[in-house]
Amino acid sequence: MKRPIIPHIGMRIVKTAVAVMLAYSIFAVLDLVYRKDYQGIWGMLGPNYACIACIVCTQSTLGQTLRQGVSRLIGVAVGGTLGVLVLLLGPVLDMPWVKALALGGVCVAGVWFCLLLKRPAACAMACIVPCVILITEVAGDDRFYYAGARIVETVIGVLVALLVNGVLPTNSRPEEPGGGAAGVQRVRLDNTARKLCVIGDPVEHSKSPLLQNTMIEALGLDYVYLCQPVPRGQCAQWLECAKFAGYAGFNATMPHKEELVPLMDELDGDAALFGAVNTVCIREGRAYGYNTDGAGFLRALASEGIAVAGSTVLLLGAGGAAKAVALKLSQAGAEAVYICNRTVEKAQELCALDPAGRLHPAGFDGETLKRLAAKADLLVNCTSLGMAGTAGQFADFSFLDALPRRAPVVDLIYAPAETQLLAQARARGHRTMNGMGLLIHQAVLSLEHFTGTNINPADMEAKIRAVMGE
Numbered sequence: 455m456k457r458p459i460i461p462h463i464g465m466r467i468v469k470t471a472v473a474v475m476l477a478y479s480i481f482a483v484l485d486l487v488y489r490k491d492y493q494g495i496w497g498m499l500g501p502n503y504a505c506i507a508c509i510v511c512t513q514s515t516l517g518q519t520l521r522q523g524v525s526r527l528i529g530v531a532v533g534g535t536l537g538v539l540v541l542l543l544g545p546v547l548d549m550p551w552v553k554a555l556a557l558g559g560v561c562v563a564g565v566w567f568c569l570l571l572k573r574p575a576a577c578a579m580a581c582i583v584p585c586v587i588l589i590t591e592v593a594g595d596d597r598f599y600y601a602g603a604r605i606v607e608t609v610i611g612v613l614v615a616l617l618v619n620g621v622l623p624t625n626s627r628p629e630e631p632g633g634g635a636a637g638v639q640r641v642r643l644d645n646t647a648r649k650l651c652v653i654g655d656p657v658e659h660s661k662s663p664l665l666q667n668t669m670i671e672a673l674g675l676d677y678v679y680l681c682q683p684v685p686r687g688q689c690a691q692w693l694e695c696a697k698f699a700g701y702a703g704f705n706a707t708m709p710h711k712e713e714l715v716p717l718m719d720e721l722d723g724d725a726a727l728f729g730a731v732n733t734v735c736i737r738e739g740r741a742y743g744y745n746t747d748g749a750g751f752l753r754a755l756a757s758e759g760i761a762v763a764g765s766t767v768l769l770l771g772a773g774g775a776a777k778a779v780a781l782k783l784s785q786a787g788a789e790a791v792y793i794c795n796r797t798v799e800k801a802q803e804l805c806a807l808d809p810a811g812r813l814h815p816a817g818f819d820g821e822t823l824k825r826l827a828a829k830a831d832l833l834v835n836c837t838s839l840g841m842a843g844t845a846g847q848f849a850d851f852s853f854l855d856a857l858p859r860r861a862p863v864v865d866l867i868y869a870p871a872e873t874q875l876l877a878q879a880r881a882r883g884h885r886t887m888n889g890m891g892l893l894i895h896q897a898v899l900s901l902e903h904f905t906g907t908n909i910n911p912a913d914m915e916a917k918i919r920a921v922m923g924e
């Protein structure tokens with residue numbers, strides 16, 4: 455691409471300038487510009503490190519979110535504490551080699567502590583602040599005032615940067631073709647970012663990159679999530695590539711979930727039970743296979759307050775999604791799950807997988823659906839009927855008339871947000887839930903496996919629903 459002759463002054467530069475001006479003005483207005491006649495910490499205060507913090511925060515590739523700002527505040531706290539602790543060594547610090555060792559030590563300790571807190575964005579401040587405190591000619595008790603002043607300045611700078619980042623828009627450039635549209639997630643990357651992706655054939659339609667990058671950004675994690683087409687039958691080659699390229703892991707969608715099973719070094723219980731892997735973590739060259747669909751479905755039900763234990767469930771479909779949902783419902787203590795499928799043999803095969811014997815196969819004709827709906831406490835549609843982009847639709851919805859009013863109706867489909875089944879159920883007074891909850895919760899569980907962090911799904915839900923346009 456041809457570079458413009460006149461450099462573009464982007465919003466990040468504007469933000470930096472505004473933040474620096476604002477930070478300086480605060481100190482100037484309060485008459486705190488290194489007034490030697492003031493006592494203690496006040497005499498040491500000035501705008502210098504506040505401006506530096508503003509520059510660091512607004513220039514940083516990751517510095518534009520609240521979480522990143524908070525990370526930097528944590529960095530200041532960690533770095534400031536370390537700097538002050540090292541000052542307690544006293545006059546011995548005047549020896550150059552002791553100071554050099556101390557500088558190295560505070561940097562190692564600062565980075566280590568921030569990584570322990572899972573705050574990589576805090577590392578820079580955790581090193582900068584103690585170095586600033588230690589590299590000074592100030593002596594005696596004044597050193598502590600000096601340290602306090604640097605910490606206060608830096609905190610003010612970070613707060614100003616946060617304010618400016620929050621108030622000013624992110625980008626003043628016109629959107630590039632294909633960029634910034636709804637459903638497109640832009641990520642800012644550090645060179646250390648660990649790679650994740652979703653594989654499938656086809657996979658370009660996948661919402662996983664949007665979901666995962668939204669969570670990665672919100673959590674300030676140093677990961678990036680890509681979309682990787684892998685042709686059917688080539689999972690083994692892909693796994694080798696992923697290991698060689700240093701991927702931390704990947705998700706799998708159609709048609710790879712079953713093919714991955716024998717390629718795993720270890721399988722978790724659900725992946726083994728469902729005979730399908732949707733999440734692969736690569737750790738020290740070994741592949742660990744998980745399946746988060748069933749657990750994600752249970753979490754989605756729980757978040758809507760829908761109880762499973764002791765209930766009778768009418769489950770429509772016997773494909774891949776139905777398998778995970780049905781077996782997990784059985785595990786969660788459902789009294790009976792009736793699997794109604796167009797191809798009854800597939801329903802029978804699915805029911806045979808249930809060690810608890812709570813799954814019962816049935817047909818998909820109107821009479822059967824009506825008979826089983828009458829005794830159901832919960833109805834779950836796991837067929838693709840009603841999904842956007844497919845021609846199939848329920849022949850009639852009269853089986854819903856037999857369903858007790860208290861029974862919630864769940865559709866795994868999330869596009870459209872309300873299928874005809876859900877609309878018909880809502881019109882009859884049933885509580886309804888679409889497949890967005892499952893999509894979100896299985897993704898949260900996958901990211902927990904990839905990163906080893908605990909994620910609060912409630913925090914993520916609103917963000918994901920917003921980017922998904924719900």
Ligand code: NAP
Pocket residue numbers: 770771772773774775776795796797800818836837838839841846847866867868889890892893894
């Ligand atoms: P699948 O393995 O292809 O299974 C499709 C199911 O739909 C089968 O039981 C199939 O019955 C049934 N079906 C298809 N056309 C039908 C028709 N005209 N009449 C009656 N039954 C019909 O697909 P899947 O992976 O299980 O996915 C099923 C649905 O769940 C899809 O809509 C998918 O989008 C959704 N899903 C959502 C999430 C989420 O995160 N929310 C996750 C996974 C799946 P036969 O066995 O007789 O062919």
